[in-house]
Amino acid sequence: MTYRIALALVATLATPALAQDVRKGSLTISQPWSRATSPRATVGAGFLTIRNAGARGDRLISATSPRAERVEIHTMSMDGGVMRMRQLVDGLAVPAGGTATLAPSGNHIMLIGLKSPLKAGERVPATLRFARAGTVTVQFAIGGAGDAAPAGQNGGRK
Amino acid sequence: MSDSRTRGLLRGTALATVLTLGLIVTVTGCSRQPEASGNGATTSQRAGPGGPFKLVDTQGRTVTNETLKGKPYAIFFGFTRCPDVCPTTMARMELLRKRLGTEADKMNVVFVSVDPEHDKKEDIASFLSMFDAPVIGLTGDPAELKRMEKSFKIYVERVPLPNGDYTIDHTARILLFDRDGQFVDTMDAKEPEAQAVTRLKRLIDA
Numbered sequence: 094m095t096y097r098i099a100l101a102l103v104a105t106l107a108t109p110a111l112a113q114d115v116r117k118g119s120l121t122i123s124q125p126w127s128r129a130t131s132p133r134a135t136v137g138a139g140f141l142t143i144r145n146a147g148a149r150g151d152r153l154i155s156a157t158s159p160r161a162e163r164v165e166i167h168t169m170s171m172d173g174g175v176m177r178m179r180q181l182v183d184g185l186a187v188p189a190g191g192t193a194t195l196a197p198s199g200n201h202i203m204l205i206g207l208k209s210p211l212k213a214g215e216r217v218p219a220t221l222r223f224a225r226a227g228t229v230t231v232q233f234a235i236g237g238a239g240d241a242a243p244a245g246q247n248g249g250r251k
Numbered sequence: 252m253s254d255s256r257t258r259g260l261l262r263g264t265a266l267a268t269v270l271t272l273g274l275i276v277t278v279t280g281c282s283r284q285p286e287a288s289g290n291g292a293t294t295s296q297r298a299g300p301g302g303p304f305k306l307v308d309t310q311g312r313t314v315t316n317e318t319l320k321g322k323p324y325a326i327f328f329g330f331t332r333c334p335d336v337c338p339t340t341m342a343r344m345e346l347l348r349k350r351l352g353t354e355a356d357k358m359n360v361v362f363v364s365v366d367p368e369h370d371k372k373e374d375i376a377s378f379l380s381m382f383d384a385p386v387i388g389l390t391g392d393p394a395e396l397k398r399m400e401k402s403f404k405i406y407v408e409r410v411p412l413p414n415g416d417y418t419i420d421h422t423a424r425i426l427l428f429d430r431d432g433q434f435v436d437t438m439d440a441k442e443p444e445a446q447a448v449t450r451l452k453r454l455i456d457a
Contacts, residue, residue, distance in 0.1 A: 128338060131331070133377035138334035163414065169335055174437075175406050176336045176423040180413055197335055205414070238381035239342020 113234065118226040119147025120187065125231040126243035127204070129213040137211050139202035139219060139233045143193045151225040153193065154184040158219035162206025169199060187223070197241055211235045299434035300426060302402030306363070306391035309376035314389055316432050323454045324359040325438065326426045328405045330366035331378040336423045338381070340440040344425070345384040350448045357455045360386045365400065365407045365421050367393045427454055
């Protein structure tokens, strides 16, 4: 019994994704991550998943980060081989009982006017503002420059 | 039931057609090769993307369609402030080069900036320094870039953002050219890795 508890504890500690989860009200924000940027880069993209366990929908309306002059919520689409990126001026809906996903090839948090390059291995804070849940601060885990998924997850670069 | 069978049959026919066309392209491609080694072949007669261009690399050296001849190349058009598809495509090329091993140096990877307004040589060099692959980063005169985008059939549109800045919609496919500078095919960064490696090997061995 004690052994099992210890094992469960070890398993929990060994799963960084769980450690990164942030809860606020009925929202759970998981696995915020971003990519290392080049020395002269001025922008970076952040990704995360927002689950809404509540009965009422919420909306990610804005964000800020001490590392960027401005943070916006963007969407990206591929249409006939053409990449298009747009700002979601009204933010991103997080439906009741549903999930809003910000992931490569889709929605992302755009860090604009980086004050210093994002370095692989560091954590970059950002505060998300939701219409209902209020503000939540997350730490983006910075991976490799061209990573397709957060470090340690299948699909990552290394 | 019968409807789905018809659809299946149609799909089969379509596949057969694609395969047949592919075969024709391959065959004509092979028979054309000896002629292409002479100087009679003109790129303008071909329907595929490509054509003459004259740009500069990150060290200020002139790079043209002629100087690239001798090795096949994979060319991608993007910009350094593109936060997603451009870095992941470069990372993809880095990975494919690793899979190619010693063969990797028998081809070139080329990145052309579609944002001459922002991307100076230094910005492109800085962007490419993030990837463990020798990529030829190109920029140049905006009018020359426009001509090249047109002949390479790359869609590029500068789109203003509400914040006063701009982004660039652009074709995000990788174009493959053979050692004679003739267009071979396009490649999608999301194509299965093994398949992509096989295609690059074929390009190198051709």
